[in-house]
Amino acid sequence: xxxxxxxxxxxxxxxxxxxxxxxxxxxxxxxxxxxxxxxxxxxxxxxxxxxxxxxxxxxxxxxxxxxxxxxxxxxxxxxxxxxxxxxxxxxxxxxxxxxxxxxxxxxxxxxxxxxxxxxxxxxxxxxxxxxxxxxxxxxxxxxxxxxxxxxxxxxxxxxxxxxxxxxxxxxxxxxxxxxxxxxxxxxxxxxxxxxxxxxxxxxxxxxxxxxxxxxxxxxxxxxxxxxxxxxxxxxxxxxxxxxxxxxxxxxxxxxxxxxxxxxxxxxxxxxxxxxxxxxxxxxxxxxxxxxxxxxxxxxxxxxxxxxxxxxxxxxxxxxxxxx
Numbered sequence: 260x261x262x263x264x265x266x267x268x269x270x271x272x273x274x275x276x277x278x279x280x281x282x283x284x285x286x287x288x289x290x291x292x293x294x295x296x297x298x299x300x301x302x303x304x305x306x307x308x309x310x311x312x313x314x315x316x317x318x319x320x321x322x323x324x325x326x327x328x329x330x331x332x333x334x335x336x337x338x339x340x341x342x343x344x345x346x347x348x349x350x351x352x353x354x355x356x357x358x359x360x361x362x363x364x365x366x367x368x369x370x371x372x373x374x375x376x377x378x379x380x381x382x383x384x385x386x387x388x389x390x391x392x393x394x395x396x397x398x399x400x401x402x403x404x405x406x407x408x409x410x411x412x413x414x415x416x417x418x419x420x421x422x423x424x425x426x427x428x429x430x431x432x433x434x435x436x437x438x439x440x441x442x443x444x445x446x447x448x449x450x451x452x453x454x455x456x457x458x459x460x461x462x463x464x465x466x467x468x469x470x471x472x473x474x475x476x477x478x479x480x481x482x483x484x485x486x487x488x489x490x491x492x493x494x495x496x497x498x499x500x501x502x503x504x505x506x507x508x509x510x511x512x513x514x515x516x517x518x519x520x521x522x523x524x525x526x527x528x529x530x531x532x533x534x535x536x537x538x539x540x541x542x543x544x545x546x547x548x549x550x551x552x553x554x555x556x557x558x559x560x561x562x563x564x565x566x567x568x569x570x571x572x573x574x575x576x577x578x579x580x581x582x
Contacts, residue, residue, distance in 0.1 A: 265429075265433060265436075265437050266301065266304060266305075268428060268429060268433075269301050269305075269425060269426070269429065270305065271428070272417075272425055272426075272427060272428045272429075273305075273309075273425050276417050276418055276423075277418075278385070278417070278418060278423040278424075278425050279305075279309055279311060279385060279387075279423065279425070280384070281309055281310050282309075282310045282311075282312075283309070283310075283311055283312070283384045283385050284311075284312040284314070284381070284382060284383045284384050284385070285302060285311055285312065285313055285314070285383060285384070285385045285386075285387050286314050286315070286316055286374060286377060286378045286381065286383040286385070286386045286387070287299050287302060287313060287314070287315045287316065287342075287387045288315075288316050288317075288318075288370065288374060288386070288387065288388050288389065289315045289316065289317050289333050289336070289337070289344075290317065290318075290329065290333075290389075290448070291317070291329040291330075291332045291333045291336075291445060291446040291448075292389075292445055292446065292447070292448055293431070293434050293435055293438055293445045294389035294390070294391055294394075294426060294431070294434055295388075295389040296336065296438065296443060296444075296445045297389065297426065297434045297437055297438055297443075297445075298387060298388075298389040298425065298426055299315060299336075299337075299340070299342065300437075300438070300441065300443055301425070301426075302387065302425075303340055303342070313342050313343075314342065314343045314344070314345070314381055314383065315333070315337050315342050315343065315344045315345070316344070316345050316346075316347070316373065316374055316377055317329075317330060317333040317334075317344060317345075317346045317347075318346075318347050318349060318366075318369065318370050318373060319346060319347070319348040319349070320349060320351040320366055320369070321348065321349070321350055321351065321352070322351055322362065322366075322450070323448075323449065323450060325446075325448075325449065328446065329446050329448070330346060330348075332444075332445075332446045333346070336444075345377050345381075347373045347377075349369050349373070351365050351369055352365075354368075354369055362456075363456060363457075363458065374386050374422075375421075378421060383421070384421065385421055385422075385423050386421045386422045386423070387423050387424075387425060388422060388423070388424050389424075389426055390415050390424045390426060390427055391426050391427065391429055391430060391431050391434065392426075392427060392428055392429055392430050392431075392477045392478060392480070392481050393430055393431040393462075393466070393477055394415060394427075395414040395415045395427060395477075395480060395481055395484055396414075396466065396469075396476065396477050396480040396481075397458055397461050397462055397466065398414050398415050399411075399412055399413075399414045399480055399483075399484060400461050400465060400466075401457060401458065401461060402414075408529075408541075409487055409490065409491055409494075410487075410491050412484075412487055413484050413487035413488040413491055414480065414481075414484035414487075414488075415427065415484075416488070417488075427481070428481060430477050430478070494526060494527065494530055495530060495534070497527055497530075498527050498530035498531045498534055499534065501523060501527055501531055502531050502534060502535065504519075505519055505520060505531070506531075506535065511577060511578055512575055512576065512577050513535060513575070513576040514573055514574070514575055514576075515573070515574045515576075516572060516573060516574075517551050517554075517569055517572050517573060517574045518572055520551055520574060521551055521552055525548065528548060528551075529544050529548070532544050532547055532548075535576065536563060536565055536576065536578075538563040538565075539561065539563050539565070540562060540563070542562070543561040543562055543563060543565075546559055546561065547559065547561070547567055547574075550567065550569055550574075551569060551574055553569075555569075556568075556569060556570045556571075557569050564578070564579050565577065565578055565579075566578075566579065
């Protein structure tokens with residue numbers, strides 16, 4: 260069998276998941292690193308075939324002295340390739356302090372906010388991110404370490420809303436080889452070597468150990484993530500159907516028959532609660548589960564600000580923001 264080319268593997272992911280419908284307007288997040296540069300390059304190659312309209316976005320996070328260098332590089336690259344570019348300069352460190360977040364989380368939040376805002380302004384159908392199969396493995400390991408459930412262990416979603424990840428089946432080593440073969444430059448983020456960041460410790464210390472145990476661990480993790488994601492979607496569907504039968508909405512309140520609710524498998528009960536109120540954390544969900552199983556009247560005020568009352572066989576949820 261003839262080996263599939265690098266471009267062929269990219270297109271296979273795009274087609275399998277329907278990531279880039281014909282004629283899409285695509286906003287591409289470009290940091291200047293190898294993954295995002297490779298993504299923009301591949302999208303340029305297939306743009307005519309898929310009738311894509313490409314735009315790029317770069318966030319200058321002002322965290323490193325080389326941040327200005329990265330911005331200049333992305334500006335030159337997009338000018339050379341004829342891709343319209345929007346640059347946002349944001350003080351990520353100040354945002355992190357203000358919102359009590361780590362630098363990584365703050366950077367993700369700001370990037371997501373600006374990507375969504377610009378995509379809406381420019382009428383983009385898709386937002387393309389350069390996450391790879393290696394990123395997926397790292398995310399699965401980090402989520403495992405924090406005790407995540409099936410959804411967290413399913414890794415990085417290939418598609419969520421407008422956001423698509425066309426490189427998710429491709430390993431980082433292949434990306435570097437592709438760029439070198441095409442003589443395309445990129446910039447290196449020196450913070451990727453900083454072991455103060457958890458992801459870097461996983462990338463530089465844990466993943467190499469796993470590769471010695473199983474050289475195919477990156478692709479094996481992608482396969483496991485797909486299986487878990489399929490099961491997650493199936494269980495979500497069951498939870499949605501159960502909610503249609505159980506939940507009654509009245510203004511700012513949701514009422515559920517507690518006896519019927521507790522008759523469902525606990526996996527579905529957890530999903531029903533998260534679907535009703537996505538802001539609930541894991542502890543909130545378990546507190547509601549225990550209260551519903553107690554078969555006695557009781558009340559809770561959850562961290563998300565939602566009030567819960569169980570009385571006469573009915574669970575009542577009330578969101579204070581809507582009172």
